[in-house]
Amino acid sequence: MEKLVKVCGMCEAENIQEVASCGIDWMGFIFYDKSPRRFRGETIALPKTIQRVGVFVNASLDDIRSTARRFALDLLQLHGEESPEMCAFLRAEGYRVIKAISVANEADMEQTARYEAVADYFLFDTRCPGYGGSGLSFDWSILKTYHGSIPFFLSGGLKMDSLQTLQTLHHPQWIGIDLNSGFETRPGHKDTLLLQHFINSLKN
Numbered sequence: 302m303e304k305l306v307k308v309c310g311m312c313e314a315e316n317i318q319e320v321a322s323c324g325i326d327w328m329g330f331i332f333y334d335k336s337p338r339r340f341r342g343e344t345i346a347l348p349k350t351i352q353r354v355g356v357f358v359n360a361s362l363d364d365i366r367s368t369a370r371r372f373a374l375d376l377l378q379l380h381g382e383e384s385p386e387m388c389a390f391l392r393a394e395g396y397r398v399i400k401a402i403s404v405a406n407e408a409d410m411e412q413t414a415r416y417e418a419v420a421d422y423f424l425f426d427t428r429c430p431g432y433g434g435s436g437l438s439f440d441w442s443i444l445k446t447y448h449g450s451i452p453f454f455l456s457g458g459l460k461m462d463s464l465q466t467l468q469t470l471h472h473p474q475w476i477g478i479d480l481n482s483g484f485e486t487r488p489g490h491k492d493t494l495l496l497q498h499f500i501n502s503l504k505n
Contacts, residue, residue: 305477306500307454309356310338312489314346319493321347324500326477329354329378332368337488338481345372354378354399362390369396378424388419397421399454403428404439407446417449424479427457438463444472452476459483461495464502478503 309329311317321328328351330340335358345353355374357365359381369377377391378399388398400420402412405428413423425447427439438458447453452474459467460483467478482488484496 303504304475305454306503307354307477307479308484308491308496309354309456309479309481310336310485310489311491312338312340312342314342316490316493317345317347320491320496321351323493323497324504325351327352327354327376329356329479329481330372330374331356332360332364333358333380352376356380357383359383362387365391366394376421380424380426385415385419388416392419392421399424401426401456404443404457407443410443410446413447413449413451417451420451422476423449423451423453424456425453426479441466441470444470444475447472447474449474454479456481461499464499467503 305326307327307329308320308325310331311320311328328347330345331338332355333339347353352375353373354376355368355372356378357380365377376397376399378401379388380401388400392398398420399422400416401424403409404425409428427437429437454477455475456479459478459480484491486492
């Protein structure tokens with residue numbers, strides 16, 4: 302199955318339009334004050350074919366709701382220590398929820414059990430002192446210990462050098478990749494030519 306491509310940490314209007322033409326499926330916008338990729342725009346202009354993902358870190362329900370309405374978000378990515386109860390509440394309001402799981406070892410995969418009934422997708426990212434954006438990959442062999450039913454995105458340090466390994470990776474619940482810092486010229490600005498080359502190579 303062809304993998305979904307999500308590009309995250311988009312900030313600049315012109316770059317957003319450039320990346321939107323690269324054949325991506327989802328685009329992520331970070332609404333976390335401490336992130337160097339925090340989205341500060343007033344509106345988001347995207348083709349209807351691209352899903353809008355809002356990324357939140359330990360935000361309040363009110364903040365998430367108001368941001369989701371303002372920017373017509375399609376999915377909510379919860380990248381902090383949000384509870385299963387919060388995920389369930391947002392799903393009950395009609396939102397699709399991506400729960401990020403920080404991974405450094407096999408034991409970290411045990412976290413998924415708490416969210417099996419309340420998440421639409423998981424996003425496995427590299428555990429680091431902050432909340433993502435480390436530019437580092439975790440040991441992908443850990444993925445074999447995930448036996449849940451929720452489909453997942455692979456994140457954490459993906460770059461051109463990852464392509465060969467990605468093409469040999471297999472897991473029944475793996476549906477997509479999340480690209481960010483490995484394709485940037487500066488925080489929030491993606492190298493469109495590099496990104497396009499990677500996507501073409503992955504999909505073909």
